[in-house]
Amino acid sequence: MSELRWHPFLEEWVITATHRQDRTFLPPKDYCPLCPTKPGGFPTEIPGPNFDIVVFENKFPSLQAVPPQPSVAATPLSPVAPAQGVCEVVVYSPEHQGTLAGMPLARIRNVIAVWQDRYLELGGREEIKSILIFENKGEAVGVTLRHPHGQIYAFPFIPPKLEKELAASHRYYDAHQRCLFCDTLAEEQRDGRRIVLASGRFVAFVPFFARLPYEVYLAPKRHLASLAEFTAADRADLALVLKGLLLKYDALFGLTFPYIMVIHQAPTDGGSYPDYHLHFEFYPPLRTANKLKYLAGCESGAGNYINDTLAEEKAAELRQAEPQSVAAVLAAENKRGADGGAS
Amino acid sequence: MERETDQEYTKEVTFLPDGRRLIYYNFTPEVGPTAPDTAPPREREER
Numbered sequence: 117m118s119e120l121r122w123h124p125f126l127e128e129w130v131i132t133a134t135h136r137q138d139r140t141f142l143p144p145k146d147y148c149p150l151c152p153t154k155p156g157g158f159p160t161e162i163p164g165p166n167f168d169i170v171v172f173e174n175k176f177p178s179l180q181a182v183p184p185q186p187s188v189a190a191t192p193l194s195p196v197a198p199a200q201g202v203c204e205v206v207v208y209s210p211e212h213q214g215t216l217a218g219m220p221l222a223r224i225r226n227v228i229a230v231w232q233d234r235y236l237e238l239g240g241r242e243e244i245k246s247i248l249i250f251e252n253k254g255e256a257v258g259v260t261l262r263h264p265h266g267q268i269y270a271f272p273f274i275p276p277k278l279e280k281e282l283a284a285s286h287r288y289y290d291a292h293q294r295c296l297f298c299d300t301l302a303e304e305q306r307d308g309r310r311i312v313l314a315s316g317r318f319v320a321f322v323p324f325f326a327r328l329p330y331e332v333y334l335a336p337k338r339h340l341a342s343l344a345e346f347t348a349a350d351r352a353d354l355a356l357v358l359k360g361l362l363l364k365y366d367a368l369f370g371l372t373f374p375y376i377m378v379i380h381q382a383p384t385d386g387g388s389y390p391d392y393h394l395h396f397e398f399y400p401p402l403r404t405a406n407k408l409k410y411l412a413g414c415e416s417g418a419g420n421y422i423n424d425t426l427a428e429e430k431a432a433e434l435r436q437a438e439p440q441s442v443a444a445v446l447a448a449e450n451k452r453g454a455d456g457g458a459s
Numbered sequence: 460m461e462r463e464t465d466q467e468y469t470k471e472v473t474f475l476p477d478g479r480r481l482i483y484y485n486f487t488p489e490v491g492p493t494a495p496d497t498a499p500p501r502e503r504e505e506r
Contacts, residue, residue, distance in 0.1 A: 161475070164483060168468070172481035226486045229467055233484075348467075 118178060119186040122195035128276040131199055133178040142260060149175075150207050150263035162207065168223070169230050170207045171268075177203035179269060202238055202270035206230060206249075212263050215253065215372060217362030219264075221449050224355040227266075231379070232343040232351070238270040239344075239384030246271045246278060246383045254374025256401045256408060266377075274383050281380060282392055289391035297393030298339055300324075310431040313360045315442045317353040320361045322431040327421030329403045329430050330368070334361060335395035341382040342394055360445040361398075364437040369405035376401075 118133040140149055147158050152165045162170055173181075179201025186196040208216060208227050216224065235247050251266035252259050274282070288296035304310055304321045312320045312332060320334040334357060336350065346354070365373035376399040382389040403409040403424065415421050439445050471483040 162481070163475075164473075166485070167483040168486045169484040170481065171484070172475065173479040175477075175479070222486075226468070226484070229486075230484055233470070 117187055118180065118183060118199040119188075120197040120199050122197075124193060126276070129197075129273060131178045133176075133199065135176055140260060142255070142262070145212055148212055148261065148263050150205070150261055150265055151212050152210050161205075162210075165210070167210065168226055169209070171204050171230065171234065172207075174203040174205050174267070179203050179271065200243055200272045202241075202244070202268070204234065204238075204268040204270075206234070206266045206268060208264040208266070214264050215362070215366075216251070216264060217359060217366050217372075219359075220452065221352075221355050221359060221445075224359055225351050228343075228346075228351045228354055228358075231268075232346055234268050235343045235381070235384075238268065239342075241270070243272055244270045245385035246274045247381070248275065248278075248378060250376065250378040252376055254372065254401075256374040257376050274385065278380055278383070282383070282389065285391045285393070295339055295391055295393050297335065297395065301335060301337065301393075309428045312431055312434045313357055313364065313442065315353050315357050317350060318357040320357055322427040322434065324427055326427040326430070327423055328399055328401075328409055329423065329425040330365070330398075330400040330434065332361060332398040332434070333395050334358065334398070335393065340394050341389050341392050343379070343381060345394075356442045356445055358396075360439050360442055361434075363439055363445070364434050365398075365400065367437040367439075368433065369402070371405065374401055375399065 117135060118131065120129040121132055122128075123130050143149070145151075149161045151160050152162045152167070153160045154165075161172060161175065164170075179199050181200070181202055183198035183200050186198060188194075188196055190196040206227070209219065209223065216227070219227075231249050235249070238244050239247050248269045248271065249266065250269075285296045288294070288299075292299070300323075301319065304324070305314075305319065310322045310324060312322060314320070317338065318334060318336055320332050322331060323333050334354075336354070338350075340346065340350070362373075365375065378397050378399075379394065380397060381394040382392045401408050409424075411421075439448065468484050468486045471485070473481050473483070475481055
């Protein structure tokens with residue numbers, strides 16, 4: 117059962133999806149539903165063995181193309197609506213082991229091409245207003261399947277966080293005739309203290325206003341509103357910075373670093389968003405190697421984050437972590453190729 | 460079953476027994492150096 121229930125005080129939808137309580141939880145490797153089915157073996161979600169990347173509709177979706185009717189009747193104070201939309205799983209590789217950080221650049225480029233394809237295809241549907249591409253990595257952020265994968269939610273509305281960003285971007289554009297994100301990026305580049313890694317086309321930085329230790333934004337230097345505008349060169353360059361950043365995260369404490377990665381981009385509701393700038397946001401739950409940052413009283417109750425760290429200091433730590441440049445990412449990749457590394 | 464192609468990959472759309480959509484993406488092997496073009500684009504389109 118899934119439905120949308122309206123929160124009248126925050127003026128946003130809550131997705132109720134009770135069937136998700138029954139979803140597969142950290143199964144042993146031999147019963148991973150995201151591995152291709154082996155001959156005579158446990159039937160997984162993926163019947164075919166030959167693929168680079170596979171995408172399928174989530175078995176336990178929060179949003180569905182043909183949703184059930186709500187379980188309760190709406191009232192003027194309590195609107196309810198069918199949970200229409202699409203929830204997809206993107207399996208990055210047939211291999212059970214591994215992470216996005218450890219994958220060859222070519223595979224990361226391919227994952228980005230698939231994200232682009234999904235944005236275009238799902239965003240082209242009349243009922244879909246916004247696409248959220250994301251990855252939850254690590255049990256610290258609630259991962260239930262360890263096989264490297266991400267997810268896509270295609271919403272029938274614009275989610276509140278994006279809606280707030282769109283409104284702020286629009287107000288700034290009206291006042292200055294410039295993109296808020298482009299100006300922020302220019303200021304970050306001028307200052308330099310919070311930059312983590314950069315290439316010709318993309319830059320990763322701990323934002324001035326970081327709410328979490330090790331929070332990072334990754335964005336194109338050029339004004340691009342969505343993945344739809346990416347060229348092959350953009351995808352290649354993004355793969356380089358994305359891999360470099362994820363390797364830095366892993367090198368920071370010498371462990372496979374948990375994070376939530378999301379892509380914020382222009383809605384697909386038919387509107388025009390010339391003032392919005394695509395970017396990735398990373399929300400790592402760790403504040404030290406073995407301590408979690410909890411969203412406690414102030415964060416959960418007031419909506420105001422308390423960051424116990426300075427963005428400038430955390431950016432310096434990430435900058436020092438290997439690899440220290442995109443040239444180093446490329447050099448390691450070429451060495452891996454020369455050594456016969458798998459792709 | 461529907462099959463699409465473009466420059467980089469083939470996309471094979473099929474359905475699981477319970478009716479859910481599944482898409483296999485297969486990419487053409489790359490030719491040439493692994494180094495991507497990291498040069499900044501000529502035009503800056505900041506607004």
